[in-house]
Amino acid sequence: MALGDRLRGGLSRTREVLTMPLEDLVRGRRPLDAAALESVEEALLAADMGLPAVEEALEVLAARSGEIASGGLPAMQAVLGDQIRSALERPDRVEPFSERPWVVFVVGVNGSGKTTTIGKLAAKWRDGGRSVLVCAADTFRAAAAEQLEVWADRAGAEFHRGAEGADPSAVLTDALRAARARGHDAVLVDTAGRLHTRTNLMAELAKMTRVADREIPGAPHETLLVLDATVGSNGLNQGREFAKAGGVNGLVLTKLDGTARGGVAVAVVRELGVPIRYVGVGEDVEDLLPFDAGAFARSLVGGE
């Protein structure tokens, strides 16, 4: 119970939450008993890893408890970190700009950070010398297109929008034709936020995918699912449903600059078998970083 009290004492970072029970375990230099495993379980849960992933981690720890007991905290962190890193390392099957225009759909639930991600991605690609067209296919949310337009302007990307309430597929068709006609390198498509339980909206997304493929065979070349790092176990449901509707082949984990560690991403990667492509760590244009599995795993378990 002492552990519980310490946890209750207020913790600011998942890293601390995770490190503390591990230290506790190791200080005693005892093999991992049931109670010890339970506190590790709690720590991993606090990072939103989700029960199945946590259970698997615990099995590994239990199996290697002898080694951990002698190697101390670093050994335990290494074991956990390795496990998480290897779970996250997925071969990147897409090669951006191998087709022209390179069409990217950005999808996700409301408020996950799709528009901001597109703004940052557009700026990144523009800086890399690519010509980019940004398409506002979110015709549902009020002022969504205006928000995106500001980002597109900042990035120096061409901007295409339809009327509010217009059919997103029609807006998309126009944008793709314009991009082809003008020889753009990439098209970034902002879609309306939707809860994955809205079957009609998910069907709309599937339709947009078909429409894109009709206009530009093979498009969308990338469908990035934007996951909010604060999301809990529901992230897994989101992953599944969006994958079903839109063939998600990459993840973007946003809002990692807060206290949330986005542990659910481990479960989503594992379920969908797609890599995390980028992480969002702030509101500025340069705050979209390529994903680094090792660094992410370390941030979850602490240590080197």
Added chain:
Amino acid sequence: MFETLSERLQAVFRSLRGQGLLSEAQVEAAFREVRLALLEADVHFRVVKQLLERVRARASGQEILKSLNPDQAVLRVVRDEMVELLGGDDVPGIQTASRPPSVVLLAGLQGSGKTTTAAKLGRWLADRGSHPLLVSTDVQRPAAREQLRTIGTRAGLKVHHPDESDAPAILRSALAEAGAVGHDVVLVDTAGRLHIDDALMEELAGLRDAAEPSEVLYVADALTGQDAVRSAEEFHRRIGITGIVLTKLDGDSRGGAALSAAAVTGRPVKFAGLGETIEALEPFEPARMVSRILGLGDVLGLIARAEETVEKEQAEELVRKIRRSEFSLEDYRDQMRQLRKLGPLDQVLSMMPGMGSLKGVDVERGEEELRRSIAIIDSMTVKERLEPSVINGSRRKRIARGSGNTVQDVNRLLRQFAQTRKLMKGLGAGPKAMKRLAARMPQLR
């Protein structure tokens, strides 16, 4: 797939049921299952611990062991404690200031749904005779203020949009406007911010001091995981929240964030956002939410919703018709339309007792069936709708063709209608007839 919390608890109690007297070990097993279920539902582990300690203290093993229905005993205590955590049994509305205008400040993380909530809350207040003024002080997110102006105006609300570029000035302008025009409530939408962003939290505290709000509502996303505790705690520490609005509850998250946020702040959840339409905001009732989480159904919610969507006059007219046995295919169609207005079928179903565990129900097919039935009736002539007995073979063929269905579909609909009509004669037409009817629509069987 995870089971939902309700399914999980149902399973726990099913496994205990029928075993007669239980051992301490079995009670412990039940607690363990409750713990896992709550953790899976994203309730913060610290809150889970707290909750279980309280459950344990109140439901001593002996008491449960001796009770005739140990599962019910455990369930009752768990439910009571959850209700308690969520803010007790009272249904709090919006606190008003002694001197108008009352200011309601909405704060929260980016993407939690503040702007949408501001408009919904404005509509909710206006529907109850208030005269709210909406204002967005979000000068961070591009086009955030335009968003509020658009949805607010669309909802028939007054949105203040001064030509100012910093939050305090916008707020001052809104307060002056409200005073001059006589708005009784000012709803202030603020920029989303991270709870660890010291400068922005400081700015928020400044806004609060300037506005002297009677309510500071923390807008929390129901999809949030364990982090719900930290952000809610920090917002509460910095600006002293008075209540919580839980958004995106129409998704399939189990909403443990509600318990987490309410538990660490000690503030009640006041409203729940349940969809994308302007009306999709309901006063939060802890008992209802817990009942729903535990799979005990949400009949109250269903009735409230039926009352809001069913036009009163229409209902009275229908009741009159049923009394005189005049119920026609047109009325039948009206009812199906109203059923669809209640919301997506899966939502309606999830509110019905015992339906929480109905995994096999093909909701999409149910919706499709409703649409199909309405189309069939649409393809009939007025005469056919009023006097279904005239519908002979060739009419059936025409109706089927006209509505894009088969004759079998038409036959099935007519059969269902006949059954419903028969059922209704038996029902009589008390004041609750509409609600009972909705529950007995053949498509929901």
